[in-house]
Amino acid sequence: MAASAFSAYSLFSSRISEPSTLISSKSRSTFKRPPPMKISCDYSCLEVKDVHYRPPGTQVNLLNGVSFSLPEKSFGLIFGQSGSGKTTLLQLLAGLSKPTSGSIYIQRYTNDGKPNQSPKSLVPERIGIVFQFPERYFVADNVLDEVTFGWPRQRVGLQLKEHLALNLQRALNWVGLNGISLDKDPHSLSGGYKRRLALAIQLAQVPDLLILDEPLAGLDWKARADVVKLLKHLKKELTILVVSHDLKELEDLVDRSWRMEMGGVLREESLLV
Numbered sequence: 001m002a003a004s005a006f007s008a009y010s011l012f013s014s015r016i017s018e019p020s021t022l023i024s025s026k027s028r029s030t031f032k033r034p035p036p037m038k039i040s041c042d043y044s045c046l047e048v049k050d051v052h053y054r055p056p057g058t059q060v061n062l063l064n065g066v067s068f069s070l071p072e073k074s075f076g077l078i079f080g081q082s083g084s085g086k087t088t089l090l091q092l093l094a095g096l097s098k099p100t101s102g103s104i105y106i107q108r109y110t111n112d113g114k115p116n117q118s119p120k121s122l123v124p125e126r127i128g129i130v131f132q133f134p135e136r137y138f139v140a141d142n143v144l145d146e147v148t149f150g151w152p153r154q155r156v157g158l159q160l161k162e163h164l165a166l167n168l169q170r171a172l173n174w175v176g177l178n179g180i181s182l183d184k185d186p187h188s189l190s191g192g193y194k195r196r197l198a199l200a201i202q203l204a205q206v207p208d209l210l211i212l213d214e215p216l217a218g219l220d221w222k223a224r225a226d227v228v229k230l231l232k233h234l235k236k237e238l239t240i241l242v243v244s245h246d247l248k249e250l251e252d253l254v255d256r257s258w259r260m261e262m263g264g265v266l267r268e269e270s271l272l273v
């Protein structure tokens with residue numbers, strides 16, 4: 001497995017025309033993954049506390065006192081009317097805008113529910129976000145370049161190369177893209193495979209939190225079933241937060257759910273579909 005990943009990375013490396021160019025400092029820091037945690041009964045939670053958001057230069061709060069928590073490796077779903085503020089909340093979680101007030105952090109707890117260290121900020125580089133219709137934003141003309149777009153372009157050491165190659169291979173395996181040619185044009189893939197590719201792009205960066213905005217939108221029934229199956233599989237390894245109107249199809253995956261009401265007010269509500 002590692003050998004084929006390594007050759008995929010070598011292929012990627014050989015396509016770099018400007019070895020000293022770094023696409024962004026963000027992409028470089030993405031790959032500094034800390035060592036794995038020791039096994040313990042502790043767990044961590046994404047905590048959102050009393051978040052308000054008013055876009056700069058406007059007089060209206062799009063989010064009003066949003067609070068929720070999502071334990072690691074669980075699947076959260078936010079639903080609600082169009083225009084209620086769901087995407088706005090995802091953008092704050094991804095660090096694309098900052099709350100006007102309130103806080104967003106990761107808290108570790110002991111198994112009896114007590115915080116056991118000080119809260120940690122969410123690092124935007126460790127959040128994977130897939131927006132609605134991600135295939136519209138594909139930029140490369142082959143799968144490998146699409147997944148590795150934004151990776152370091154300078155010559156990197158063997159250790160980092162191996163690390164990147166393993167992440168790449170794992171991401172492709174996770175989403176079931178290991179069987180397709182990395183030279184394939186992303187635009188020629190089926191709807192479901194395009195969504196898999198969009199997920200692989202984020203998973204290659206080993207995110208702490210995967211955020212998906214309407215992951216089933218615009219897909220036919222077969223591709224929708226395919227993506228639901230994939231999310232079920234990913235749920236075993238990742239903390240996932242989804243915004244969707246497709247409650248029926250996602251129902252079996254959901255651990256916690258909330259309704260966003262008009263005016264940006266979030267309430268916990270179980271799914272009754």
Ligand SMILES: Nc1ncnc2c1ncn2[C@@H]1O[C@H](COP(=O)(O)OP(=O)(O)OP(=O)(O)O)[C@@H](O)[C@H]1O
Nearest residue numbers: 055058062080081082083084085086087088089260
């Ligand atoms: N920068 C902004 N300035 C002012 N209003 C904004 C801004 N961004 C979004 N809005 C408004 O905020 C409201 C919430 O938008 P948002 O996209 O978060 O809703 P949503 O629940 O995700 O809707 P949908 O389900 O249709 O995607 C909408 O009325 C939108 O027009």
